[in-house]
Amino acid sequence: MSDLIDTRTPLELSHLPAQFVGREAEQDTLTDAFGVEGESRLQNFHVYGPRGTGKTHLLQRFLTTFPPTFTTCYLSGIHQNTQYKSLERLYHLLTGTTLGTGHHVADIQRKVEEQVTLPTVIVVDEVDFLLLNDGDDLLYYLTRLENTAVITVSANRRSLEEPLDERTYSSFHPQHLTLNEYTANAARQILADRARKALQPQSLQRAALTYITATTQNISIGITWLREAAETADDRITRDLVQNVEVTAYHEFVKSLLNEFTTHHRRLYNTIARLEQERGPLLTTGTVYSEYSKRCETAGVAPLSERRISDFLTHLELLDLIEATYYRGGRKGKTREIKLVDWNSRSDSEETS
DNA sequence: ATTCCACAGGAATACTCGGATA
DNA sequence: TATCCGAGTATTCCTGTGGAAT
Incomplete structure (x- = not known):
């Protein structure tokens, strides 16, 4: 056990830092479009950006900016990979009651429709997985719902025009937002900030940080890597140490990704x-x-x-x-x-x- | 001009499970 | 309690692909 780490939380991927570095412009784009401050408008969006560019954090954070006069809902196409599962979760969010399996989609659609009284913003993260598994029925339904905005998120497609049915796309009709890869400077700030909160002071060498940000542009890999180094280190995280745990760190990252899938996915990857x-x-x-x-x-x-x-x-x-x-x-x-x-x-x- | 490779990937089907209805 | 229905998961079945080899 490393005694370098004071608090592990900031080194975890799920951690949402209070201060949000490098995505201010994108945040403003969304805020302006929705007019959260004044007269609010509901907009559909499609957000594209490579893995590890902060899409999920940006949107989770964005959802928290809505006042209680809104309903907000975060879905991930990896877990909510069918229309049914998505609707079930949405219904749970709206009413607090769990439906379980065994109902008819049309019934749940109707129930959800009844419950959507407040303006509602729904984020569908990792939308590609949902589309691959279950087609665009959910998106068609959601985009035709009154008083509802849909924000899809993808690391693979700049636009959803091609995979969606024409009728779905025409009712979706999103604005586009693209997240480019973090600049080395932004990546450095993000990692340094997390290190500062998690680690003993002065325990992270500058060169170590530089090595990480120069090697990967995926901030999730960067964070995992930093954590791996911190857990291995005795007193300081040096460039050498970072290099030594490079491969292990990537494996850790892969593991965390595949954790959301089945053992067969993992076996397949290992194969x-x-x-x-x-x-x-x-x-x-x-x-x-x-x-x-x-x-x-x-x-x-x-x-x-x-x-x-x-x-x-x-x-x-x-x-x-x-x-x-x-x-x-x-x-x-x-x-x-x-x-x-x-x-x-x-x-x-x-x-x- | 044919033949052939080696699956992609769509569609139908089998099976399991929980809820609903009589 | 029996039976039916639809959702989810996985399998079975099958057709299509298109340039290189013949």
Whole structure:
């Protein structure tokens, strides 16, 4: 146990710091659009930004700025990955009562509709997971609800025009907000601020901090890394120490991401990681699946079907843990070529379209 | 011009579970 | 209590893909 750490909380990913660095402009954009201070208007938004750029924190914080004359609701498409689950949670928020399973969606829709009396702002974070799993029915319903604003959040799509039904998109019709990656300076401030609150004074070397912010632009990785270093350190967090825990820290980060998913997701990821070590990158779906199957046998677990694992691979892609190039035909057949994401190649990843 | 690779990914189906209704 | 219904999860089934190899 490290005695460097006074309070661990500021080093946790879920911690919402009182002071919010680097996203003031984006915060203002939202506040101005909604006119929270004066006459308020409800607006739909789509917020895009790579992983670890503060989207979730920005919106969670934004929701807290509404007065009690509003209802606000935060959903994550990772957990609320069906219309049913989303509506259930929404209903729970509105009434405090839990419905449980076994009802009809149309019934819950009606119940929710009855309960939405105050202007309501609903954030659908990680919207890609919901769309992949259950289509856009929820968004269609929500955007047609009176007196309601919907804010979708994605780390993968700048716009939802393509994945949404035309009728859904036309009633959604969002304004767009993009979060760019933190500047090194902002990242440094964020980490330094958390270190100051969590650690003994003077325990974090400047060079250590610099190394982190120069290596990754994902602030979640940065925070995990800082915490890992703090937990390992005896007296000071040095640059060397930070380098030493680099790999472990990334594993910790992956673990925390995959914690929200199933053991099969984790097994699948580990399979890919090991295959890549053994045979190098660029594996095809087939090899990954058969190796995953083997691992299941070894562990005495029934493997999931190829079809299902195909979807789980897409999940890993959405999480930015793996990268896949799709072959839609050709001598390689129709497949995906898979490799782990090179997370610490800080620099050019701007040519996406 | 064909053939072929090797799955992607849509649709139908099976199975389980909780609530509702008679 | 029996039975039915719909939601969720996972499987089964199947068609389509398109350039390189023949």
